[in-house]
Amino acid sequence: MNKTRDYEELKPKIVLGVAAHPDDLDFSSSATMAKFASEGAKVYYLLLTDGSKGSDDRSISSTDLIAIRHEEQRLALKVLGGQEVTFLDYPDAYLEVTMELKKQIAAEIRKRKPDVVVTMDPTLVYSIERGFINHSDHRAAGQATIDAVFPIARDYLTFPELYEQGLEPHKVKTLLLTNFDNPTYFIDVSQTMDKKFAALKEHASQIKDMSMVQERFTTMAKKLGEQAGYTYAEGFVRLDLPL
Numbered sequence: 001m002n003k004t005r006d007y008e009e010l011k012p013k014i015v016l017g018v019a020a021h022p023d024d025l026d027f028s029s030s031a032t033m034a035k036f037a038s039e040g041a042k043v044y045y046l047l048l049t050d051g052s053k054g055s056d057d058r059s060i061s062s063t064d065l066i067a068i069r070h071e072e073q074r075l076a077l078k079v080l081g082g083q084e085v086t087f088l089d090y091p092d093a094y095l096e097v098t099m100e101l102k103k104q105i106a107a108e109i110r111k112r113k114p115d116v117v118v119t120m121d122p123t124l125v126y127s128i129e130r131g132f133i134n135h136s137d138h139r140a141a142g143q144a145t146i147d148a149v150f151p152i153a154r155d156y157l158t159f160p161e162l163y164e165q166g167l168e169p170h171k172v173k174t175l176l177l178t179n180f181d182n183p184t185y186f187i188d189v190s191q192t193m194d195k196k197f198a199a200l201k202e203h204a205s206q207i208k209d210m211s212m213v214q215e216r217f218t219t220m221a222k223k224l225g226e227q228a229g230y231t232y233a234e235g236f237v238r239l240d241l242p243l
Protein backbone atom coordinates (compact mmCIF):
# COMPACT_ATOMS: atom_id res chain seq x y z
CA MET A 1 0.00 0.00 0.00
CA ASN A 2 1.28 3.47 -0.88
CA LYS A 3 1.12 5.27 2.48
CA THR A 4 1.24 8.81 1.11
CA ARG A 5 -1.51 8.27 -1.46
CA ASP A 6 -3.50 6.40 1.12
CA TYR A 7 -3.39 9.33 3.54
CA GLU A 8 -4.07 11.86 0.75
CA GLU A 9 -7.27 9.95 -0.05
CA LEU A 10 -8.30 10.07 3.60
CA LYS A 11 -7.50 13.75 4.22
CA PRO A 12 -10.82 15.16 5.45
CA LYS A 13 -12.45 18.56 5.09
CA ILE A 14 -14.84 17.91 7.98
CA VAL A 15 -14.26 15.54 10.90
CA LEU A 16 -16.67 14.47 13.61
CA GLY A 17 -15.33 12.73 16.71
CA VAL A 18 -17.95 10.87 18.74
CA ALA A 19 -17.13 9.51 22.19
CA ALA A 20 -18.64 8.71 25.56
CA HIS A 21 -16.74 11.03 27.89
CA PRO A 22 -14.94 14.35 27.79
CA ASP A 23 -11.23 13.37 27.33
CA ASP A 24 -11.83 10.06 25.45
CA LEU A 25 -11.02 11.55 22.04
CA ASP A 26 -8.09 13.50 23.40
CA PHE A 27 -6.47 10.38 24.83
CA SER A 28 -7.14 8.26 21.75
CA SER A 29 -6.83 10.50 18.74
CA SER A 30 -6.14 14.17 19.51
CA ALA A 31 -2.77 14.29 17.70
CA THR A 32 -4.66 13.14 14.60
CA MET A 33 -7.39 15.71 15.22
CA ALA A 34 -4.74 18.44 15.50
CA LYS A 35 -3.12 17.22 12.27
CA PHE A 36 -6.46 17.31 10.44
CA ALA A 37 -7.17 20.81 11.80
CA SER A 38 -3.68 22.06 10.82
CA GLU A 39 -4.38 20.85 7.27
CA GLY A 40 -7.55 22.93 7.12
CA ALA A 41 -10.23 20.49 8.30
CA LYS A 42 -13.08 21.59 10.50
CA VAL A 43 -13.08 19.32 13.56
CA TYR A 44 -16.19 18.82 15.69
CA TYR A 45 -16.73 16.72 18.81
CA LEU A 46 -19.93 15.04 19.97
CA LEU A 47 -19.78 13.84 23.59
CA LEU A 48 -22.54 11.50 24.61
CA THR A 49 -22.34 11.47 28.43
CA ASP A 50 -21.93 14.25 30.95
CA GLY A 51 -18.79 12.81 32.56
CA SER A 52 -20.46 13.16 35.95
CA LYS A 53 -18.87 10.10 37.56
CA GLY A 54 -15.24 10.73 36.68
CA SER A 55 -13.96 11.81 40.09
CA ASP A 56 -13.01 10.34 43.44
CA ASP A 57 -12.95 13.80 45.03
CA ARG A 58 -15.94 13.69 47.38
CA SER A 59 -16.00 17.45 47.80
CA ILE A 60 -17.07 17.93 44.15
CA SER A 61 -20.77 17.50 43.31
CA SER A 62 -21.81 15.82 40.06
CA THR A 63 -23.26 19.14 38.86
CA ASP A 64 -19.96 20.95 39.39
CA LEU A 65 -18.05 18.11 37.77
CA ILE A 66 -20.26 18.26 34.66
CA ALA A 67 -19.60 22.00 34.27
CA ILE A 68 -15.86 21.53 34.84
CA ARG A 69 -15.60 18.70 32.31
CA HIS A 70 -17.61 20.56 29.66
CA GLU A 71 -15.25 23.49 29.98
CA GLU A 72 -12.13 21.30 29.96
CA GLN A 73 -13.31 19.62 26.74
CA ARG A 74 -14.11 22.94 25.05
CA LEU A 75 -10.66 24.31 25.91
CA ALA A 76 -8.96 21.08 24.79
CA LEU A 77 -10.64 21.14 21.38
CA LYS A 78 -9.68 24.79 21.01
CA VAL A 79 -6.02 23.90 21.65
CA LEU A 80 -6.28 21.32 18.85
CA GLY A 81 -7.65 23.93 16.45
CA GLY A 82 -11.14 22.41 16.40
CA GLN A 83 -14.49 24.11 16.07
CA GLU A 84 -17.22 23.15 18.51
CA VAL A 85 -18.22 20.54 21.09
CA THR A 86 -21.80 19.27 21.42
CA PHE A 87 -22.84 17.45 24.61
CA LEU A 88 -25.79 15.09 24.77
CA ASP A 89 -25.36 14.73 28.55
CA TYR A 90 -26.53 11.18 29.09
CA PRO A 91 -25.61 10.15 32.65
CA ASP A 92 -22.04 8.88 32.84
CA ALA A 93 -21.82 5.04 33.14
CA TYR A 94 -25.44 4.53 32.05
CA LEU A 95 -25.02 4.82 28.27
CA GLU A 96 -27.01 2.29 26.25
CA VAL A 97 -27.32 1.63 22.52
CA THR A 98 -30.86 2.88 21.92
CA MET A 99 -32.66 4.04 18.77
CA GLU A 100 -32.95 7.50 20.36
CA LEU A 101 -29.18 7.73 20.86
CA LYS A 102 -28.53 6.55 17.28
CA LYS A 103 -30.99 9.15 16.00
CA GLN A 104 -29.25 11.93 17.94
CA ILE A 105 -25.85 10.91 16.57
CA ALA A 106 -27.28 10.63 13.03
CA ALA A 107 -28.75 14.13 13.43
CA GLU A 108 -25.30 15.48 14.31
CA ILE A 109 -23.75 13.64 11.33
CA ARG A 110 -26.36 15.15 9.01
CA LYS A 111 -25.79 18.60 10.53
CA ARG A 112 -21.96 18.61 10.37
CA LYS A 113 -21.60 16.50 7.17
CA PRO A 114 -18.23 14.93 8.07
CA ASP A 115 -16.23 12.95 5.54
CA VAL A 116 -14.43 11.24 8.43
CA VAL A 117 -16.05 10.05 11.68
CA VAL A 118 -13.77 9.01 14.54
CA THR A 119 -15.17 6.83 17.31
CA MET A 120 -14.21 3.95 19.58
CA ASP A 121 -14.04 0.36 18.35
CA PRO A 122 -16.97 -1.33 20.13
CA THR A 123 -15.51 -4.80 19.55
CA LEU A 124 -12.86 -4.13 22.19
CA VAL A 125 -14.43 -5.55 25.36
CA TYR A 126 -11.25 -6.17 27.36
CA SER A 127 -7.50 -6.29 27.03
CA ILE A 128 -5.56 -9.16 28.58
CA GLU A 129 -2.28 -7.48 27.73
CA ARG A 130 -3.19 -4.29 29.58
CA GLY A 131 -5.41 -5.84 32.30
CA PHE A 132 -8.27 -3.62 31.31
CA ILE A 133 -12.04 -3.76 30.78
CA ASN A 134 -13.25 -1.32 28.14
CA HIS A 135 -15.86 0.95 29.79
CA SER A 136 -19.40 -0.03 28.76
CA ASP A 137 -20.04 3.62 27.75
CA HIS A 138 -17.15 3.40 25.27
CA ARG A 139 -18.60 0.29 23.66
CA ALA A 140 -22.10 1.77 23.52
CA ALA A 141 -20.76 5.00 22.00
CA GLY A 142 -18.87 3.10 19.29
CA GLN A 143 -21.76 0.80 18.45
CA ALA A 144 -24.37 3.57 18.31
CA THR A 145 -22.07 5.71 16.16
CA ILE A 146 -21.40 2.93 13.65
CA ASP A 147 -25.16 2.31 13.40
CA ALA A 148 -25.81 6.03 12.98
CA VAL A 149 -23.26 6.29 10.14
CA PHE A 150 -24.91 3.37 8.39
CA PRO A 151 -27.80 3.20 7.74
CA ILE A 152 -29.47 6.00 9.71
CA ALA A 153 -27.55 9.08 8.54
CA ARG A 154 -27.66 7.81 4.96
CA ASP A 155 -31.31 6.83 4.43
CA TYR A 156 -33.87 9.57 4.39
CA LEU A 157 -36.78 7.27 5.23
CA THR A 158 -35.15 6.30 8.52
CA PHE A 159 -36.36 8.86 11.06
CA PRO A 160 -38.13 11.02 8.45
CA GLU A 161 -38.51 13.73 11.08
CA LEU A 162 -34.80 14.45 10.59
CA TYR A 163 -35.12 15.56 6.99
CA GLU A 164 -38.39 17.28 7.83
CA GLN A 165 -36.21 19.40 10.17
CA GLY A 166 -33.91 20.13 7.24
CA LEU A 167 -31.30 17.49 8.11
CA GLU A 168 -30.68 15.91 4.72
CA PRO A 169 -29.13 12.41 4.48
CA HIS A 170 -25.35 12.28 4.54
CA LYS A 171 -22.82 9.63 3.53
CA VAL A 172 -19.69 9.38 5.65
CA LYS A 173 -16.63 8.44 3.59
CA THR A 174 -14.42 6.88 6.26
CA LEU A 175 -14.76 5.58 9.79
CA LEU A 176 -11.68 5.61 11.99
CA LEU A 177 -12.16 3.36 15.00
CA THR A 178 -9.81 3.79 17.92
CA ASN A 179 -8.48 0.52 19.25
CA PHE A 180 -5.31 0.60 21.34
CA ASP A 181 -4.69 -3.15 21.00
CA ASN A 182 -5.30 -3.99 17.36
CA PRO A 183 -4.83 -0.96 15.12
CA THR A 184 -4.43 -1.67 11.42
CA TYR A 185 -4.04 1.88 10.12
CA PHE A 186 -1.48 4.41 11.33
CA ILE A 187 -1.45 8.19 11.04
CA ASP A 188 1.83 10.08 11.23
CA VAL A 189 1.43 12.51 14.13
CA SER A 190 5.11 13.37 14.59
CA GLN A 191 4.30 17.09 14.14
CA THR A 192 1.32 17.27 16.50
CA MET A 193 2.21 15.26 19.63
CA ASP A 194 2.81 18.55 21.48
CA LYS A 195 -0.78 19.60 20.69
CA LYS A 196 -2.04 16.29 22.07
CA PHE A 197 -0.33 16.90 25.40
CA ALA A 198 -1.46 20.53 25.49
CA ALA A 199 -5.06 19.32 24.97
CA LEU A 200 -4.72 16.61 27.62
CA LYS A 201 -3.41 19.21 30.08
CA GLU A 202 -6.79 20.93 29.84
CA HIS A 203 -8.42 17.84 31.39
CA ALA A 204 -6.99 18.72 34.78
CA SER A 205 -9.87 17.14 36.73
CA GLN A 206 -8.99 13.77 35.18
CA ILE A 207 -5.21 13.75 35.14
CA LYS A 208 -3.31 13.71 38.40
CA ASP A 209 0.13 13.05 36.96
CA MET A 210 0.60 14.70 33.58
CA SER A 211 4.24 13.65 33.24
CA MET A 212 3.24 10.00 33.64
CA VAL A 213 0.52 10.42 30.97
CA GLN A 214 3.01 12.12 28.68
CA GLU A 215 5.52 9.32 29.12
CA ARG A 216 2.93 6.58 28.57
CA PHE A 217 1.44 8.11 25.45
CA THR A 218 4.82 9.04 24.00
CA THR A 219 5.95 5.41 24.38
CA MET A 220 2.71 4.21 22.81
CA ALA A 221 2.93 6.64 19.86
CA LYS A 222 6.56 5.63 19.30
CA LYS A 223 5.65 1.94 19.30
CA LEU A 224 2.79 2.52 16.85
CA GLY A 225 5.08 4.70 14.73
CA GLU A 226 7.62 1.89 14.46
CA GLN A 227 4.99 -0.29 12.80
CA ALA A 228 4.47 2.30 10.07
CA GLY A 229 7.85 3.98 9.68
CA TYR A 230 6.92 7.23 11.48
CA THR A 231 8.48 8.81 14.56
CA TYR A 232 5.09 8.97 16.29
CA ALA A 233 1.74 7.56 15.19
CA GLU A 234 -1.81 7.11 16.39
CA GLY A 235 -3.47 3.85 15.43
CA PHE A 236 -6.94 3.08 14.15
CA VAL A 237 -9.05 0.56 12.33
CA ARG A 238 -9.88 2.34 9.06
CA LEU A 239 -13.08 1.53 7.23
CA ASP A 240 -13.72 3.20 3.86
CA LEU A 241 -17.37 3.18 2.84
CA PRO A 242 -18.71 3.21 -0.71
CA LEU A 243 -20.19 6.57 -1.65
Ligand SMILES: [Zn+2]
Binding pocket: 020, 021, 024, 135, 138
Ligand atom coordinates in the same frame (compact mmCIF):
# COMPACT_ATOMS: atom_id res chain seq x y z
ZN1 LIG B 1 -14.05 7.34 28.77
